[in-house]
Amino acid sequence: MMESFTPWSSLAGGVLIGLSAALLLGINGKVAGISGIARRLVWGPRSGSAWRAAFILGLIAGAASFYAIARATGHTAWLPHARPGFPAVLLIAAGLATGFGTALANGCTSGHGVCGLARLSKRSAVATVTFVAAAMVSTYVVRHVIGLS
Template structure:
């Protein structure tokens, strides 16, 4: 990240809040993405339609934003992996993230967005653990020789 983007961050935050609020108000469900994805795969089939629609909406919304940014503002939003970063560490990080969301009974969207908005103490603790773990992990990966 080389520059501050307050308007796109504000717009993204508003859209996340709006979508989480609408899912709660209209469907009575918390927008915990890991839980929605897990239940789509292993949950009850009668609940799969809204879960699939929600997840497809996330992907489609990102694709639309990417197309608009690229067409109107000539912005390259293509994610770039860190050069020289071992792919095995990316795979291990993904597996650790999946395990952590199962262990914490939720992810950053469920706890950090929806749980904190509902003043959940459990979500506040979980979000603090997420942030502390991210800070420590980033320190090790960026500053410990041999992990770079």
């Protein structure tokens, strides 16, 4: 379905993700892998927890700002929306599988796909190809085997 294709907001989001990853690496020497940042914030050592908390709070504040601006300007079509009738159990299973996958891959799409590929990491290239292949298979199964859209 192409009605949700938003090239300008996608471009802006990609630029901001790349900029934030470059700034974090350049200023702090840290890779902007969200799963690792969140995991170490909760279970890691106390040292470094301030920047991790600021990074996570910035993600939340950025999303909240986007929602507020989109609603205030009447651009609600830009906002993601839940699909009516989509089974909650599949969403929960997808979240658990994603969490397990990021732990297994020792990183997520932001860590491997954005930061790792930019550093020409072979491990990140393999992880990113695996993420994309798994997403393609999952989408096919959900849409064409299970029959949900």
